[in-house]
């Protein structure tokens with residue numbers, strides 16, 4: 488009986504100790520969180536300029552909404568610029584290959600070495616090098632050809648905006664056409680009906696009058 492009581496007491500005391508330890512750990516965690524929150528709230532807040540220089544507000548991280556239509560157009564534009572610059576670079580290389588040099592000219596072997604003063608195509612080579620360097624520096628590093636954009640129906644607003652722009656353009660064309668017609672009519676009128684009509688019957692000289700009788 489006594490053993491049973493002692494065992495019960497030991498079980499109860501162990502459970503009580505575990506509960507107290509857990510409560511203490513939770514209290515410590517809550518106190519730390521509260522302390523951090525208080526520190527965060529009481530810390531002096533940087534103004535906009537300080538936040539900018541401390542890297543808290545980075546304008547480059549801001550995002551702007553852009554329509555898929557415009558985003559596709561941007562990607563296509565980038566891809567076109569890459570193709571155009573590749574064409575320019577390859578043609579500049581062709582011109583560089585056609586340049587003639589003096590014997591032992593270092594420009595013949597190296598792109599970065601200047602030509603001898605006596606090289607005939609010295610200026611031409613410089614211009615071709617300018618094109619080649621500009622194309623190499625400005626060429627987009629990695630651009631894939633965008634897939635053909637899928638068709639999607641425009642919004643009602645975009646559709647009516649486009650239609651009204653077309654109607655306005657048509658009205659403008661009509662006005663211009665009428666102005667051109669009026670101008671051409673004026674020109675035709677002046678050609679047909681001159682302001683000083685010539686005499687209906689030219690006056691014949693007296694000798695011709697005699698002969699005609």
Ligand SMILES: [Zn+2]
Pocket residue numbers: 587588589592593594595601602603606609
């Ligand atoms: Zn040369």
